[in-house]
Amino acid sequence: MTAWIVAADKRVASVVELARSLGGQVIAVTVGDVTVGGVDRVVNVPVADGVPVEAAAPGVAAVVTAGPGDVVLAANRPAERVLAGALAARLGAPVLTDVVSLSQGAAEVSVFGGVSRESVSFAGPVVAVVDGGPAAGGEAPSAETADAQAHDAAVTSTERQDVGEVDLVAAKRIVAAGRGFKSEEDLALARDLCGALGAELACSRPLAEGVNWLPRDRYVGVSGQKVSPDLYVAVGISGQVQHTMGMNGSTVVVAVNSDGNAPIFRDADYGIVGDLYQVLPAIVAAAK
Numbered sequence: 001m002t003a004w005i006v007a008a009d010k011r012v013a014s015v016v017e018l019a020r021s022l023g024g025q026v027i028a029v030t031v032g033d034v035t036v037g038g039v040d041r042v043v044n045v046p047v048a049d050g051v052p053v054e055a056a057a058p059g060v061a062a063v064v065t066a067g068p069g070d071v072v073l074a075a076n077r078p079a080e081r082v083l084a085g086a087l088a089a090r091l092g093a094p095v096l097t098d099v100v101s102l103s104q105g106a107a108e109v110s111v112f113g114g115v116s117r118e119s120v121s122f123a124g125p126v127v128a129v130v131d132g133g134p135a136a137g138g139e140a141p142s143a144e145t146a147d148a149q150a151h152d153a154a155v156t157s158t159e160r161q162d163v164g165e166v167d168l169v170a171a172k173r174i175v176a177a178g179r180g181f182k183s184e185e186d187l188a189l190a191r192d193l194c195g196a197l198g199a200e201l202a203c204s205r206p207l208a209e210g211v212n213w214l215p216r217d218r219y220v221g222v223s224g225q226k227v228s229p230d231l232y233v234a235v236g237i238s239g240q241v242q243h244t245m246g247m248n249g250s251t252v253v254v255a256v257n258s259d260g261n262a263p264i265f266r267d268a269d270y271g272i273v274g275d276l277y278q279v280l281p282a283i284v285a286a287a288k
């Protein structure tokens with residue numbers, strides 16, 4: 001079997017690792033100016049300046065000739081999702097999202113926002129959208145170039161959104177703030193702790209998609225970022241499964257919560273039951 005990786009971005013280390021675990025040949029189909037290491041073959045689909053990578057879908061589909069048992073993997077990012085969908089339509093293949101595990105002919109996917117898991121099996125090719133992870137390292141084979149295709153799409157205007165540019169996936173230490181914070185100004189306490197620990201600031205979803213105190217790329221969880229730092233400090237976060245699914249790859253988890261029965265303590269290596277307004281300044285003072 002062959003595992004095909006469709007990559008419009010170099011941040012596909014987790015995808016490469018998953019493809020390798022399947023045991024067959026791994027071919028990366030890169031779109032535009034992207035390098036991917038750790039694979040057996042690279043086929044590049046060129047994209048001219050000003051053409052969105054999504055427009056290369058027919059070219060990508062022409063390169064990927066998946067057969068029974070083959071897996072097509074794409075990182076869970078907007079451009080790759082478009083390419084994955086177009087490929088699935090072309091191949092007549094099912095699309096799997098929220099993939100927890102994948103092997104030849106079978107997968108487990110997370111459903112209902114992470115509350116449950118479903119086992120699925122497939123005989124023909126399947127397209128799976130999975131977490132990309134950081135940039136793929138390893139030696140990059142020299143790329144073969146696919147036949148250029150004419151694209152009748154062009155970017156006519158761009159509008160910059162005011163989002164942060166934090167790379168939580170690569171962060172070694174994270175302080176995550178939840179609804180236990182009473183106001184946006186109070187996040188200064190979390191920022192102080194970040195400063196003391198050399199950590200990045202993250203949050204639960206309500207702070208990014210509710211009160212909008214932090215940009216959306218800072219929230220952790222099943223529908224946000226999946227992180228795996230050495231240290232994850234969850235402050236004022238209750239620990240619903242939709243949040244913990246994004247941080248359960250952390251090495252050490254510390255939870256600060258005023259409710260001793262908060263579910264987050266089940267996922268924590270160290271727990272502090274207390275008011276964050278007292279606990280955080282004390283930790284910061286101790287760290288200094």
Ligand SMILES: Cc1cc2nc3c(=O)[nH]c(=O)nc-3n(C[C@H](O)[C@H](O)[C@H](O)COP(=O)(O)OP(=O)(O)OC[C@H]3O[C@@H](n4cnc5c(N)ncnc54)[C@H](O)[C@@H]3O)c2cc1C
Nearest residue numbers: 113178179180204205221222223224236237238243258276
């Ligand atoms: C389909 C779906 C997808 C979702 N995806 C995500 C996701 O990706 N990420 C995510 O985070 N959520 C996600 N959610 C939302 C999730 O279910 C929870 O609602 C959310 O995680 C709760 O955020 P929270 O823990 O900050 O808030 P709450 O659940 O309100 O918890 C606040 C906590 O703060 C504590 N607290 C209050 N005051 C203090 C204080 N002074 N000191 C210390 N502790 C205090 C409380 O005891 C409580 O435990 C999703 C939900 C659905 C339905």
